[in-house]
Every structure is written in structure tokens, then in C-alpha cells.
Amino acid sequence: MSDTTSGKQVATILLGFGILAMLWAGAAFIGALHRVDWQFGELARQYLLATGMMQPLHTLVDFYSHIKGVEYLICVAFFVAFPVFFKYVNQEKRQVPVNR
Numbered sequence: 001m002s003d004t005t006s007g008k009q010v011a012t013i014l015l016g017f018g019i020l021a022m023l024w025a026g027a028a029f030i031g032a033l034h035r036v037d038w039q040f041g042e043l044a045r046q047y048l049l050a051t052g053m054m055q056p057l058h059t060l061v062d063f064y065s066h067i068k069g070v071e072y073l074i075c076v077a078f079f080v081a082f083p084v085f086f087k088y089v090n091q092e093k094r095q096v097p098v099n100r
Contacts, residue, residue, distance in 0.1 A: 036042040048054035
């Protein structure tokens with residue numbers, strides 16, 4: 001058996017496992033969507049809650065603290081991006097000679 005034949009067999013086996021994994025993941029995703037009445041937003045919310053990336057907000061203080069945290073992140077992004085943009089806009093335009 002040559003190297004190309006065994007390489008093709010390995011590639012075919014790996015492709016088969018990949019297809020099986022994709023079918024399994026697709027079936028799990030479709031089953032999860034069916035459980036939440038085909039609402040993708042609700043499925044995403046349940047995933048975020050289950051993994052701990054999102055905490056339920058029970059009080060107004062929890063909600064306000066979350067909103068203020070997001071606001072501070074937006075402000076930091078603006079304070080970084082604005083000077084870079086300002087420097088780009090106010091660059092000196094170089095004269096390019098044109099030969100006719």
C-alpha cells in the first residue's frame with residue numbers, strides 16, 4: 001500500500017468523523033430550538049445563563065450596575081479611538097508632483 005492510498009484513507013475516515021460530528025451538532029441544535037418553540041433568542045439566553053456568561057438581574061440596582069459597566073466600556077473605547085481618528089483626519093496632505 002502506498003503513502004498516497006493510506007493518506008486518502010485517513011482523510012476519508014477523518015472526513016467521515018467530521019460529517020458525523022456535524023450531523024450530531026445539527027441534530028442537537030435543532031432539538032434545542034424545538035424545545036424553546038423555535039425562538040433563537042431564547043435559546044441564546046438559556047445558553048448564556050447556563051454557562052454563567054449572563055447573570056439574571058433581579059433588582060434595579062443589578063440592572064443599573066450592568067448598564068453602567070457597559071457604559072464605561074463604551075467610554076474607554078471612545079477615548080482610545082477618538083485620538084487615533086483625530087490624528088488621521090488632521091494629517092498634513094503631501095503634495096504629489098504630476099509629470100505631464
